[in-house]
Amino acid sequence: MARKKIALIGSGMIGGTLAHLAAKKELGDIVLFDIAEGMPQGKALDLSQCGPVEGFDANITGTNDYADIAGADVIIVTAGVPRKPGMSRDDLLGINLKVMKSVGEGIKANAPDAFVICITNPLDAMVWALREFSGLPHNKVVGMAGVLDSARFATFLAWEFGVSVKDVNAFVLGGHGDTMVPVLSYSTISGIPVGDLAKIKGVDAGRLDEIVKRTRSGGGEIVGLLKTGSAYYAPATSAIAMAEAYLGDQKRILPCAAYVDGKYGLDGLYVGVPAVIGADGIEDVVEIKLSDEEKSNLKVSVDAVEELLEACKGLDGSL
Numbered sequence: 127m128a129r130k131k132i133a134l135i136g137s138g139m140i141g142g143t144l145a146h147l148a149a150k151k152e153l154g155d156i157v158l159f160d161i162a163e164g165m166p167q168g169k170a171l172d173l174s175q176c177g178p179v180e181g182f183d184a185n186i187t188g189t190n191d192y193a194d195i196a197g198a199d200v201i202i203v204t205a206g207v208p209r210k211p212g213m214s215r216d217d218l219l220g221i222n223l224k225v226m227k228s229v230g231e232g233i234k235a236n237a238p239d240a241f242v243i244c245i246t247n248p249l250d251a252m253v254w255a256l257r258e259f260s261g262l263p264h265n266k267v268v269g270m271a272g273v274l275d276s277a278r279f280a281t282f283l284a285w286e287f288g289v290s291v292k293d294v295n296a297f298v299l300g301g302h303g304d305t306m307v308p309v310l311s312y313s314t315i316s317g318i319p320v321g322d323l324a325k326i327k328g329v330d331a332g333r334l335d336e337i338v339k340r341t342r343s344g345g346g347e348i349v350g351l352l353k354t355g356s357a358y359y360a361p362a363t364s365a366i367a368m369a370e371a372y373l374g375d376q377k378r379i380l381p382c383a384a385y386v387d388g389k390y391g392l393d394g395l396y397v398g399v400p401a402v403i404g405a406d407g408i409e410d411v412v413e414i415k416l417s418d419e420e421k422s423n424l425k426v427s428v429d430a431v432e433e434l435l436e437a438c439k440g441l442d443g444s445l
């Protein structure tokens with residue numbers, strides 16, 4: 127059986143980390159693509175030289191030519207620009223929308239059978255646009271945010287309760303951004319609902335609220351500390367978990383920005399929901415019961431995503 131091929135569109139901070147993780151785990155051969163000339167080639171060379179030390183077997187190459195992603199099994203997209211001081215959200219949207227157009231066309235022409243994981247922000251709108259521009263089936267295009275947001279939530283819960291992070295199963299729904307919905311009622315520690323353990327351990331509701339707020343602004347907290355960029359280790363490892371679920375037909379239920387049409391009362395848009403990832407890509411979306419408050423929080427989040435989609439349609443007439 128031929129080795130799998132992983133194409134990384136965007137070879138910046140997350141792209142480089144993705145390549146390292148994918149190589150270490152020997153998920154397949156890796157192609158780093160970027161518009162910056164020399165940079166993906168340089169990173170590929172540097173990463174290749176980790177092989178003898180770390181003992182992994184993967185061919186890692188860098189390119190500026192979409193033809194080199196041909197036949198990719200998995201594509202992870204981080205291409206785009208980050209928001210810079212003075213740039214409005216709409217400015218960012220306009221620039222990254224154009225990037226999604228070129229990436230979508232590159233995928234359509236060269237690797238239409240791939241499972242595509244989008245990471246570029248604003249995530250819920252970019253994954254939708256990438257699907258539109260690539261023309262791939264909805265089950266083969268997904269956004270990464272929920273795995274990361276739940277990992278942040280789980281980290282903060284583990285710290286608060288003084289337990290191993292391995293035992294925390296934290297649950298986040300909705301769009302990636304300030305309106306995301308960390309769902310405490312579905313978050314457990316070794317199967318014990320967080321609310322119950324909070325009572326046992328004397329953690330009050332106000333403290334849990336603070337953890338939810340910190341989760342919502344988890345990305346911003348890191349940007350504030352790094353000053354020159356955003357998080358990349360945890361985003362990369364989260365996307366790799368999704369890629370592994372697909373490549374290994376694992377049927378994992380992971381929170382992802384998946385296409386939802388019908389469930390949760392939604393009418394064809396990408397938003398964070400628990401989704402089953404297996405060999406067919408997104409094989410199912412799990413519709414869980416929500417309290418009235420969670421429902422209304424999800425609505426706020428979905429409204430924010432819809433607003434972004436309208437803005438995208440205004441910026442590109444083909445959408």
Ligand code: TXD
Nearest residue numbers: 136138139140160161204205206225245246247270271361
């Ligand atoms: O949870 C999530 N989804 C996220 C999203 C968590 C963290 C960061 N998130 C977003 O990922 C972030 O807001 C960015 O939109 C992406 C990528 O973040 P990264 O930190 O890797 O950004 P870099 O280092 O700026 O890398 C982006 C690369 C850079 O090398 C550019 O030259 C390249 O993208 N780029 C392109 N590549 C291909 N094609 C085009 N058109 C292009 N334009 C820029």
